[in-house]
Amino acid sequence: MAGFYRTCALTFLVCAAQTVLAQSSDGTVTVPEDIKREIAGMADDVQKLISYLTAGAGKHQVYDRLATFTDTFGNRLAGSLTMQHAVEYMIGTMKHDGLDNVHGEPAMVPNWIRGLESATLLEPRVQNLAMLGLGLSVGTPRNGLTADVLVVNSFDELHNRSSEAKGKIVVFNQDWVSYGVSVQYRGNGASEAAKVGAIAALVRSVTPFSINSPHTGAMTYQDGIEKIPTACITVEDAQMLARMQARGTRISIRLHMDAALDGEVQSMNTVAEVKGTTHPDEIVLVSGHLDSWDVGQGAMDDGGGAFISWQALSAVRALGLRPKRTMRAVLWTGEEFGGFGSDRYYNDHKNDSNNMDIVMESDSGVFQATGLRFTGSKEAKAIVTEIMKYMAPFNASTVFDGADGTDIDWWFKNGVPGGSLDNENEKYFYFHHSNGDTMTVLDPDEMDVCAALWAVASYCIANLDSMLPR
Structure with missing residues (x-):
């Protein structure tokens, strides 16, 4: 029996070696040592962000901000007066938060009345x-x-x-x-x-x-x-x-x-930035949509995604961090009707595609984070994977293939790398587009980790010497 076990062990080792060789010869990319050192050099900044968002002054801030917002406005159908007031509120609040270049960009949306x-x-x-x-x-x-x-x-x-x-x-x-x-x-x-x-x-x-x-x-x-x-x-x-x-x-x-559709009315995407120091015209974009259906509070879909995008910039600003390129948050309008706000934004900015480093969207819940979904080159994925190692203590460091999001699809088609939040959202469709989509389904601690992941990924990418390879 000992010989049998020894033979099995040798067979296992040979198979394992073949697997390693296959992995090393199938085009897997190794991150260059200088980029690894560059990412490692951000450790202090990353620790500040994580501590601020999960244990410090920013703990539960994103949940509390969203709760105040949803309790004030409730649901926000694109094209409605409520959505208009919500956008105006966000512009004022993000300016008060000290973010750069806060403004609204117009987009026409359907004027559907229930x-x-x-x-x-x-x-x-x-x-x-x-x-x-x-x-x-x-x-x-x-x-x-x-x-x-x-x-x-x-x-x-x-x-x-x-x-x-x-x-x-x-x-x-x-x-x-x-x-x-x-x-x-x-x-x-x-x-x-x-x-x-x-x-x-x-x-x-x-x-x-x-x-x-x-x-x-x-x-x-x-x-x-x-x-x-x-x-x-x-x-x-x-x-x-x-x-x-x-x-x-x-x-x-x-x-x-x-129900009636009465043409289109003007709404707005809401934009805010942390201006880059070295390459201010190059953009790392994080986003979620501010509009919702006219039921519930639109807390999960997609207030959470919009607010962790604001929170990522807010934490960087609060800590006095200045990335090399600009971090931009866009809170979309008209997503629920089919991406009207993001279509307009893409058409207005598509000539800047070469300056778009990565576009990221969170629109599948802000529950227990598991990692980042990514679309882009193997070289870019390898770099993002190295960055995401910072989220290992939260079991949220995995980089999955295939970012998704109605509001960022156009950029993928134009060759821009993309990212979306991956989280344990098995119950997402229990509440989706219903009166059950309220703050009650969200957890403050889970939202903090989602915000930390969003901030770490976007800040580190924005602070690299070079843009992600296409």
Whole structure:
């Protein structure tokens, strides 16, 4: 048996050596020693940032600032008067915080108005259904509409039963798979239902968990297809309607929606900076979106991402640190309608792409941080990975492939490196786009670590002698 174990051990060592050799020959990049020394030379500054944000004067500051903001303004639909006041507040507050070049940059956003709305089950019994009209949906006729219901579980089932859909309200009772899969019913359900003659569509909320809570969000209409009103209903009610239909019960619903799209109105992206000392025209951009849906408080989506971006700059300013290139925070408008604010910003600034060092966005929660998602060259990723080692004490140092974010995608396509916050957000879609998105779902200590990660990554990149390699 000893020989057997010795043979296994030798086999393991040979396989391990082959793995190391494969890793060393597959294009893996080693950070040059001079850049490693440069990053190591920022240790004192990094420690000051981390201590300030997690144990010092900045502890819980980002949570408290966001709580004050959300308690003051509540939710902030792009184009609304509330959103305008929120932007004005942020400009004044960031100026008072001592940041540089604080200003708003205009962007046109849809002027979508929800109005009064309701959905009432009439047959087989009377029940008010919890619902939220989907963003950019048209409304019903003034007196509403009443129709029988067809429940389907998928687009395929709808098409197979298309002869049953004419003149009816189609209910999509799709099972949660993932946000990327299930959100297609929210986005495309109305047009798919209209193609087979339905007069309205109701979509089971895009969430894996519900306490009778509807979850709204944006939808789109396909060109050349009749626009019919569409709303989300709760998981519980969608399943109930499916059970009723399976028993052969006739289902009738009255739907009323005053929703209307009245052109576009001007909103603003909010911008603030810590000016660079050596390369002030080169930019490290951190961001989150300030607008939200008109339910809950927009605390998680995306007040948290916007405020850790402010906090990163605020901590650098408070500690008197001056990076070599400019750190810029942008709080976007119109993200929930499809990225209207960031589209305008990109078109206004795309000629500066060569001066954009990295663009970063946090829009997937500010829960327990795990690391940074990154898009860019292998050389750039290796440098970012070296920087992220500073977050190892918080188990938040991993650099994952694939940054994402509606507001920064255009920059990726133009070759600019990108980053997004990775965090333990398994319950994110429990509260997403619902009345449950309040400060209660956020934790002050977790937000501090997210802010520290955001500050460390952006400051160190901004303070390197050279921009990240493309």
